[in-house]
Amino acid sequence: MRKKPETLHRRETARSRLFRVETVGLRFANGIEVEYERLTSSTSGAVIVAPLLDDDTVLLIREYAAGTERYELALPKGRVEPGEDVLAAANREIKEEVGYGARELQAIRQLSVAPGYMQHLTHLVLARDLYPERLPGDEPEPIEVVPWRLSHLDELMAQEECSEARSIAALYIIRDRLQKEAT
Amino acid sequence: MRKKPETLHRRETARSRLFRVETVGLRFANGIEVEYERLTSSTSGAVIVAPLLDDDTVLLIREYAAGTERYELALPKGRVEPGEDVLAAANREIKEEVGYGARELQAIRQLSVAPGYMQHLTHLVLARDLYPERLPGDEPEPIEVVPWRLSHLDELMAQEECSEARSIAALYIIRDRLQKEAT
Numbered sequence: 001m002r003k004k005p006e007t008l009h010r011r012e013t014a015r016s017r018l019f020r021v022e023t024v025g026l027r028f029a030n031g032i033e034v035e036y037e038r039l040t041s042s043t044s045g046a047v048i049v050a051p052l053l054d055d056d057t058v059l060l061i062r063e064y065a066a067g068t069e070r071y072e073l074a075l076p077k078g079r080v081e082p083g084e085d086v087l088a089a090a091n092r093e094i095k096e097e098v099g100y101g102a103r104e105l106q107a108i109r110q111l112s113v114a115p116g117y118m119q120h121l122t123h124l125v126l127a128r129d130l131y132p133e134r135l136p137g138d139e140p141e142p143i144e145v146v147p148w149r150l151s152h153l154d155e156l157m158a159q160e161e162c163s164e165a166r167s168i169a170a171l172y173i174i175r176d177r178l179q180k181e182a183t
Numbered sequence: 184m185r186k187k188p189e190t191l192h193r194r195e196t197a198r199s200r201l202f203r204v205e206t207v208g209l210r211f212a213n214g215i216e217v218e219y220e221r222l223t224s225s226t227s228g229a230v231i232v233a234p235l236l237d238d239d240t241v242l243l244i245r246e247y248a249a250g251t252e253r254y255e256l257a258l259p260k261g262r263v264e265p266g267e268d269v270l271a272a273a274n275r276e277i278k279e280e281v282g283y284g285a286r287e288l289q290a291i292r293q294l295s296v297a298p299g300y301m302q303h304l305t306h307l308v309l310a311r312d313l314y315p316e317r318l319p320g321d322e323p324e325p326i327e328v329v330p331w332r333l334s335h336l337d338e339l340m341a342q343e344e345c346s347e348a349r350s351i352a353a354l355y356i357i358r359d360r361l362q363k364e365a366t
Contacts, residue, residue: 002245002254004247014198014202016220017196018300019204019222021199021202023199026247026249028323028324030324037200037201037202038249039222064188065295066219066300067221067300068295068304069302070187072299109346110346111346111351112248112255114250114296115248115250115253115346116255117201117250119251140188141211141215154359154363157292157356160292163293163294163295163304164297165295165296165305165349165351166348168356169349169351169355172352172356172359173340173355176336176337
């Protein structure tokens with residue numbers, strides 16, 4: 001494993017309500033010095049949840065995305081609140097966004113969004129043995145829940161509205177995992 | 184398809200060398216008004232490339248990521264320069280980062296990074312029929328090139344250093360596509 005670069009300095013260079021930009025000076029093992037800008041995150045991170053209605057059916061949500069300015073079809077996700085456990089956050093998010101809780105929750109792995117310039121990490125959680133339970137969310141309009149069969153991922157990939165990399169990565173990881181469990 | 188919310192106002196609320204934060208006021212079809220912050224992008228977008236050395240071998244790169252502050256194993260990627268074609272950008276990036284050009288380049292689909300608050304879209308490009316050619320890049324230290332077999336994706340998913348969602352999504356999409364081509 002390579003030696004990590006040394007941090008020479010670090011300062012906040014921009015800030016908004018949601019975002020914080022930090023400029024970091026690094027010295028690499030070969031002596032070269034570089035300055036990078038990065039977006040820092042709240043320490044608690046985020047969750048993305050794959051809620052399984054049965055062994056082949058995952059619940060997606062269709063929601064307006066202010067970043068890409070279109071409706072996006074993706075897995076439910078959200079921030080982990082300060083002091084909240086990752087699995088508890090996953091269960092809360094699916095209660096708010098798809099109207100189910102899960103009796104079985106399993107942290108699968110972490111996903112990064114843009115490791116080159118974002119600190120942000122998202123925990124992927126598999127949620128099984130669902131039961132109906134709804135918690136109020138903070139969405140401006142009701143979220144549409146779209147069941148999708150994991151055996152039909154190809155058709156989903158043909159939909160432009162399913163573009164979010166974390167959701168796509170998660171769906172394939174979960175599908176392969178379930179296929180392995182079944183054999 | 185749902186009716187998109189109406190944009191009430193839009194203003195820049197923070198700016199750094201790399202990032203631009205915009206606050207947007209939206210009125211949803213049900214009359215509810217909300218303000219969102221979003222990161223805007225350069226219009227040209229980005230590319231992520233899956234360079235295939237043979238039908239089962241993809242070339243990954245190991246590079247220091249200033250966002251997550253660790254070395255990450257991922258597919259080569261980069262910005263599309265203003266006026267540059269997506270496929271030309273993909274070919275340039277692999278010449279800079281893995282030391283190969285490709286005679287066959289195919290745009291597969293777009294991936295979004297965080298559609299809720301980032302405008303950013305990345306074009307996934309499959310690169311085949313490679314030939315050795317190196318262009319100078321702007322990396323502070325030599326990039327390590329790591330060939331990986333698509334038939335061994337499970338082992339890659341067990342590596343913490345391969346965390347980037349776009350790379351993981353791309354690897355599964357490409358693997359499934361090649362499996363389909365082969366049958």
